[in-house]
Amino acid sequence: MSVAQLIQNAWNRQAKWLIVLRPLSCLYHLGFWVNQKLYEKGIKAVYTAPVPVMIIGNITVGGSGKTPLLIHLVNYLQSQNVRVGIISRGYGGKGPFPAYVGLDATPDQVGDEPCLIVQSTGAAMAVGSNRQQSIELLLAKHELDLIISDDGLQHHALARQLEWIVLDRNRGLGNGKLLPEGYLREPKSRLNTGTVIEHAAQPETELNMHLEVATPYLLNAYESRTFDPKQDFYAVVGIGFPQRFYRTLESLGVQQFQCHEFPDHYDYDLTDLQFEDTNPIITTEKDAVKLLPILKHHPDFNREIWVVPVEAVLSSACYRVLNQQLADLGISIE
Structure with a gap:
């Protein structure tokens, strides 16, 4: 068993021995905070795209259901005649990057999730670690109203107008600790700064989703x-x-x-x-x-x-909030 798998299993069990990793979590927190401040003070450059950017991400390591949510939202927006493009990091892909993801793209080139997203939506998509280059590649090929970023919540180099944060209620926040003691990428207070979509079969909030199995x-x-x-x-x-x-x-x-x-x-x-x-x-x-x-x-x-196969099913409140958010950005839903 790899070290990564060992830690993953410990996170899922909330093992007590994870406390020995707390010094590393403190260093992670410090590094994350310093990096964030460098962007906030303009020492590091932030790219603002010429069209609105919406990020769908989470504050935890591992699956939360964001990819099915993204696929559903893209299909919904396309049905409303919103011209939407997608960007992603392209984890697992070998590039070269930035790479345009066509229907003939392969997972070893662009990653598995981008292939699934394009096959499920037919939307324009580009991948690569440099989000600015990916956006410029998309805009060179298409006229778009909105760009959705698959993940990238912690990518401060990209300005965004909307953030949807998926919170898997079944998994929760674990022991509530930052990496590597826990599986949080950011402090849980981050949930106060975006639109939180609760992923749960029996939700406690108005904005929620669940996965329907076919x-x-x-x-x-x-x-x-x-x-x-x-x-x-x-x-x-x-x-x-x-x-x-x-x-x-x-x-x-x-x-x-x-x-x-x-x-x-x-x-x-x-x-x-x-x-x-x-x-x-x-x-x-x-x-x-x-x-x-x-x-x-x-x-x-x-x-x-x-x-x-699974499909995200959203509460009616999610559509109401999304439509209002897009209207505030000048994007009309037909």
Whole structure:
């Protein structure tokens, strides 16, 4: 087990031994504060795009549901004739950057989440660590009303007009400590500065969302087959918070599955999909983007791989707030 996975497991358990990492958390906090002040005082340059920028992010390490939320918002805005583009860091991609993400882009070039986002929305998207370059690349190709940044809440070099912060109520804020003692990227007081979207099945606030699960489909389908939750599965996942996926499987009636966890944005190879028996694999849409190229290179691979699709469902208050926020920026919703 890697050190990163060890710490991730300790965060999920809120292990008491994490206190030994507190000095490092203090250093992290100091460094983060100094960096923020350098931007605030103009010592470090902040780029302001010629069109409004909306950031969808979180203050925790690991999954919170922001990617399904982003996909849903982009599809909604497109249905309202808002010309929206997307930027992202492109974690896991090798570039070169900035890179435009077309439908033919591959995860090893631009990262898994950008591929999933473009396949799900068809929106214009560019990735790279330099957000200014990504925005300029988009605007050179498209006329846009709004740019949405997938993550980047802590990227102070980019000015933004809107911030939506996804808070996964199931996972919460853990032990409430900053990295690496806890999994907070910023102090929890940061939630007071943006629009917080509560991700919960039984929300406590008006602005909330949950993930609705659709019927699983076969990634390597050669014929129509019906999903059978009574099978024994290998749950292969490389996401930030795999426990959410396991709960999703249970909600589908899947009871027998062996967990095979990999780091977030993991670069799979064929050996990761090989087991002694012929039981099927079940995975997420994000992982499926990385697995599909393997299947194309190995057409003789005959183990079933089932994919569980999810879609963000937003409360009516989310649309009301979003529409008002966009109107304040001069973007009308039809």
